[in-house]
Structure formats: structure tokens, C-alpha cells
Amino acid sequence: MRLVVTGREGQVASSLVERAHAHPDVEVIALGRPELDLAKPETIAPALAGVRPDLIVSAAAYTAVDRAEDEPELAFAVNGAGAGHVASAAAALGVPVIHLSTDYVFDGSGERAYSEDDEPAPRSVYGASKLAGEHAVARANPRHLILRTAWVYSPFGRNFVKTMLKLAADRDEIAVVADQWGNPTSALDIADAILHLAAMLHGNKGFASFGVYHLAGTGETNWSGFARHILDTSQAFGGPYAAVRDIATADFPTKARRPMNSRLSTEKFAAIFAWNVPEWRKSTETVVRRLPGGETKQALNA
Numbered sequence: 001m002r003l004v005v006t007g008r009e010g011q012v013a014s015s016l017v018e019r020a021h022a023h024p025d026v027e028v029i030a031l032g033r034p035e036l037d038l039a040k041p042e043t044i045a046p047a048l049a050g051v052r053p054d055l056i057v058s059a060a061a062y063t064a065v066d067r068a069e070d071e072p073e074l075a076f077a078v079n080g081a082g083a084g085h086v087a088s089a090a091a092a093l094g095v096p097v098i099h100l101s102t103d104y105v106f107d108g109s110g111e112r113a114y115s116e117d118d119e120p121a122p123r124s125v126y127g128a129s130k131l132a133g134e135h136a137v138a139r140a141n142p143r144h145l146i147l148r149t150a151w152v153y154s155p156f157g158r159n160f161v162k163t164m165l166k167l168a169a170d171r172d173e174i175a176v177v178a179d180q181w182g183n184p185t186s187a188l189d190i191a192d193a194i195l196h197l198a199a200m201l202h203g204n205k206g207f208a209s210f211g212v213y214h215l216a217g218t219g220e221t222n223w224s225g226f227a228r229h230i231l232d233t234s235q236a237f238g239g240p241y242a243a244v245r246d247i248a249t250a251d252f253p254t255k256a257r258r259p260m261n262s263r264l265s266t267e268k269f270a271a272i273f274a275w276n277v278p279e280w281r282k283s284t285e286t287v288v289r290r291l292p293g294g295e296t297k298q299a300l301n302a
């Protein structure tokens, strides 16, 4: 089967390309700008039709959470309308769409994990634009799987793991917020879950489990706990290390408001698709172990 993913250089797209090597029956084609630009609607359907996909994974997004507060039009054009155009192109081609969304659609109140039945209430432009995208995707193509994920890291692109390793190379101590809770999620694990879904969808006209799902790493922590695990693992493998000092969100002001509680319950995904996402600590170790020999060196030199 041919799976097309948008957002060519992104963490999820790069992870899908890599993980598909374990699936000889799956060909992954990654599309990106300029041939497919979500801010240029006229590029979307032709680019997707041109590669004749069996399944479209919609992973491209405007992901600069703070900058989105200053560029709401662009964020909504890409994450809202753009996502809808991808889904309608999929519908026109007669194929399903798997669309990535975010924990930022929730307001972050409370302390329990959000389920798919909880009411979204975004508090940032990014979150609101991604929620607009969910609605646009659902309207455009009934054959959709919307996967809300969170705290994504990988050996690719920009992410928290790379930032911590880079900072640790220059400092003895890093201050990290300890009062925002969530589920760190490896893009490699997202890719494996998507490939599992792709196998379930392929040639299955009777597939009846379309809808919204939460897909995040198993187990929870806060950013400072995540940082400690990254740096302890790095130290154990001879990489950079720094001590982590807990701070409060109030001590680290950012333009966009972030949810204090980003926990996502993956019970529905596990039950419907018989799939468990690995524990976040193990997956973090996998990514950190890969970095000192390869990507970290690049990141450290950047």
C-alpha cells in the first residue's frame, strides 16, 4: 500500500519514513513545501492526487506555539483550513485520512487524563487552530481518524529532548517547569501506531472505527521529570549531563498559555485497536541513546 504523509521534514513524517522500513508492503511518500503548501490551498489536491495514495497521513502543521499568538491568520490557514483541504482531497480520492491533533485543544484544568468525551476548550491560538482543523477534517471526510497526541520528541527535527541535551553541553544546571503534567510521546511510537492502523484500514471497506482518539506515551510525568530522565540516560551513555532545578510555570512566562494538565487517556485507542503505546521512559531511552552518536552531535554543533 502507498501511504502519503504531509510535513516532509517533520518529526512524525520522518519517523514514518524510517519505521516503514520494517513493513516491506508499505511505501511511504513524504510531501512538503513547495509542492504541497497548506497555506496555498491550490497546491494541496494536485500534490496528493499526483502520488495516488491508498491512505493519507496529515502530519504537517504550523507548530510554533508561541509565534502563533502573533500570526493567528497563518496558524488557522494552515492548521484549520489547510487540514480540511487535505481531508477533502483524501475524500475525493476515495481514501481515509489520519490527522494529527494535540492536547492543546483542552484547557488543562483538573488532574485526571482527558478522554475523547471531554469538551475541548483551547486557551491558545495554536490549540484553537488545531481544533478548527479537527472540525474541518471531520466535515470534509467521514473516513477520518483524528489522533490527538502530546509532548512529541524523536531523533528528528526540534524537540525537548534535543533542547535538553544541547543545554546540558553548556550548563551545569537547567531550570525546568515542574507543574505542567503530561505524557511524553516518541514520534517513532506514533509512526508504529499509524502503521498498525494502516494495516487495519487497508482493503477493509467495512472499517467502522473512524473518529477521534488519544494517542500518547504510557505513563505520566512533568517537564522537569522528563528532563531528569533524559539527562540521567544521557549521562549513563556518556553524553552531556546537567542537574535539573524545578521551577513553576509562573517563573517561565511564555507568549502562549500552555495546559497545566496535558494528560491524555489512551484507553479507547488501546481497546479499539488492540495496541499499547510503550512506556515513555523506555522510548525516551531509545531516542537519547541514538542521539550522542548522530543527531546530537549535529544539534550540539548547531
Ligand SMILES: NC(=O)C1=CN([C@@H]2O[C@H](COP(=O)(O)OP(=O)(O)OC[C@H]3O[C@@H](n4cnc5c(N)ncnc54)[C@H](O)[C@@H]3O)[C@@H](O)[C@H]2O)C=CC1
Pocket: 006, 007, 008, 009, 010, 011, 012, 013, 032, 033, 036, 037, 038, 039, 040, 058, 059, 060, 061, 062, 063, 078, 100, 101, 102, 103, 130, 148, 149, 150, 151, 152, 153, 157, 158, 187
Ligand atoms: N510536536 C509536538 O509536541 C506535538 C505535535 N502535535 C501535532 O502532531 C503533528 C506532527 O507534529 P511534528 O511532526 O512534531 O511537527 P514538526 O513541527 O516536526 O513538523 C511539522 C511539519 O509541517 C511542515 N509545515 C509547516 N507549515 C506548512 C505548510 N504551510 N505547508 C506544508 N507543510 C508545512 C513543517 O515544515 C514541518 O516539516 C502536527 O499536526 C502537530 O500539530 C500534537 C501534539 C504535540
